[in-house]
Amino acid sequence: MISVNRKGEVWVFAEQHSGKLEDIGLELLGRARTLGDTLGVKVGAVLIGDEIKGLAEKLCHYRADKVYVLEHPLLEHYQANSYAKVIYDLIHKYEPQIMIYGASACGRDLAPRVASAAKAGLTADCTDLRIGDHENKDVVHKNLLLQIRPAFGGNIIATIINYDRWPQMATVREGVMPMPEANGTRKGEIIVEKVHLTPDELPIEILNEHKREKKVNLKASRIVVSGGAGVGSKENFRLIWDLANALGAAPGATRAAVDLGFIDRDHQVGQTGTTVRPSLYIAVGISGAIQHQAGMGDSQKIIAINNDPQAPIFDIAHYKVIGDLNEIVPKMIKAIKARV
């Protein structure tokens, strides 16, 4: 645990695997920049691995003022113990006031371990991060990190703060923060840190690893057609595929539809799935729980099709179609196919 300090930097864990930076770290730098500017402090990226110094420049292009480079042969492959240890040491040396991580498989494995070692707070899966004040028994804590996330099955939005034990830490899912544009002329300070590690600090042996491409690239699609539990069955989910195919769109789904086995988890849109911001989002048989909205609420246009006029999805839809999806979707497909 470090003490509350107003000069500490805003840090981002710049996740990389096999010498390639993950998008999430770059996305987080965009928001870290805003937070750092609001606080009047520098933005640092923490880059860990082996022979990865070359990636530091890119992090500066994405708004980092400083890149802390932790290189060591034992850091080539991510594992919780070794990465948490070197981050913990770095936190104690420089005392950042904020550190944010991607809520990836790696970030969610790592950040809690760092938080526990540092006896610091950590808020998972934030959908927004801001700077603001907190009043508690007539004491005003100024300029805290407001960590905003849906909670309790998505029925409430909680804003979490830590005012007495720092750094203030949070994880954010990929796609939630828009990625800043690269500025190829931007320069920053690159700080190469000495790393002290012994093989004992790497208790895990990675025997084998297989990464697969996701079955669908929801993030890159201009149009997403998603189905929810209201679609009713895996067979009936054919309607979603047909509409998506007619539009050249990516098929998405709610967590409920995935849990019911209608479609593979790769297609899940929402707080615990992929966050999308397409030109057009078509929600079919989706009631619109806040976790789902967290993953698609920023779509430019939303069409909602549902037979329940009270469904929350209608509150954010631009086009509300109330009725039986089994009749409406074929009509849409017909209209789309008739356009030429």
Next chain:
Amino acid sequence: MAYNCVVSIKQVPDTKRITGEAMNDDGTVNRGSLPAIFNPEDLNALELALDIKDKYGGKVTVITMGLPAASAILRESLYRGADEAILITDRRCAASDTLATSYILSCAVKKLDCDIVLCGRQAIDGDTAQVGPQLAEKLGISQITYVEELISLEKKTITARRNIGNGWQEVKCNLPVLLTVVDEANEPRVSVAKRLMKYKKARTPVEIQMQLKQDNPHASDEELKQLAKAKAEELQEKGLLIKQWDIDYLGADLQWCGRDGSPTKVHRIQSVILTARESKTVEPSEQCIADMVHELISDKTIS
């Protein structure tokens, strides 16, 4: 060789069943109106522990931190095959965040003889997935998160397969270790009828007290204490007394428990805000739907 497993479980409100009735007028959730259930992935963790016991022998101990009502999921664990169950309950645990919770749980695990600690990946009320890794750090042991398959246990070495979202990873490490288990790992077994018949009468001391108070509304505190003692001894003899630990028994440092031990605090809770947008209602007729599609084509939303 046999392995002792400790499974950390949580009782959670069934957030999938939230209806309008579960919301208070101020937009907060009325937890009391929701059914309390065994956190789903904790059942997968328990199943993996029971599976280890079936294959290699050893003991399965289940622990939970929570209100007296959480005794229910301890009983459920006994029905399914757990050997021992422990309730950690103390008012001073209230308002613990994940850091304080993992600290208190670590104090409990340290009191047990244990080779493998198992947790569900995450609980459905918070979805943070933080307590597992934090508990591992507090215990000073390795963690293998997102376990979808236990490949082997050989002497003091475990090999497991992790589901890392966009693929998998096979890892090996020495015991002791903490595993967080995902729902793909297994199909949790159901209660065993014989065990259910036996353990449905199992109680924690706090449950005994509450029941006696209800049954004897006019009894003095001293009388209730005597009755509770007798009842606890009776259950103990039959092997039906569920252990109950408090902060004092754990020897936990209050500085790291409950509200004081929790760095994260709630700044504000809002019921879900729905942004009003310019919107139009489209009649589900063929013509109106075609008009909507044409509008989207003409403004280039659909190309």
